[in-house]
Amino acid sequence: MKLYQHPVSTSCRPVMMFIADEGMEVEQQIIDIMAGEQYGESFTRINPSSFVPVLEDGDFRLIESSAILKYLAETSGSAAYPADPKSRARVNEVMDWFNTNFYRTFGYGLVYPQVLDHCKLPDEAANALLVTAGKAQAERFLKVLNDHILGQGAPWLCGETITIADYLASGIVSLGEVIGCTFGTYPNVAVWYDRLKALPNWQSANAGVYEWAKFVQGPEYLKV
């Protein structure tokens, strides 16, 4: 198998950590999304949407991180994607919740419009309003995460063992590193996130987000 990735990418880091944790043999090629390589013809032939990650297994190709995690977990027979229909449905549900509700508000509402030029509104005042609204919405979903998803006292998002939902979520929540979030008012989130950061492959898979944080360090960002 082959993974096209970029080490900073929110959607690639969970896949890279899962591959490392499962000890899978997957060739990896970096696509320089900072230099626009994703828009070149050689990559748009692979993914017309110009996004990483992309996974190839022979002539079978997947272009969504959630589907890639599920496929890797299925093919490796990983316990991180339980076979029991209800447990699996719960994992799928939490992955969808993160990829839609949480990512839209925390990523695209709060973090990206402060640190990524192409995610900012052209008008500075309008962008400030976007970030303020993003923060309020992200706080709403952080409370759901803290009080409900993680509110039953289980160590991981879907219960007693880590699942691919934790991997997917880790990429999005770790965006908080870039603007200096501590999740102090969400103790269950903070403890769960610390548990992720203690995993043996966390640092190697997520080095890119810490580099990014260093690169944009300086301004006082609006954060949670």
Ligand SMILES: N[C@@H](CCC(=O)N[C@@H](CS)C(=O)NCC(=O)O)C(=O)O
């Ligand atoms: N829904 C996709 C999103 C992938 C995505 O947004 N990838 C970003 C990096 S995190 C990317 O390749 N961006 C390139 C660009 O915006 O031009 C997934 O989950 O795989």
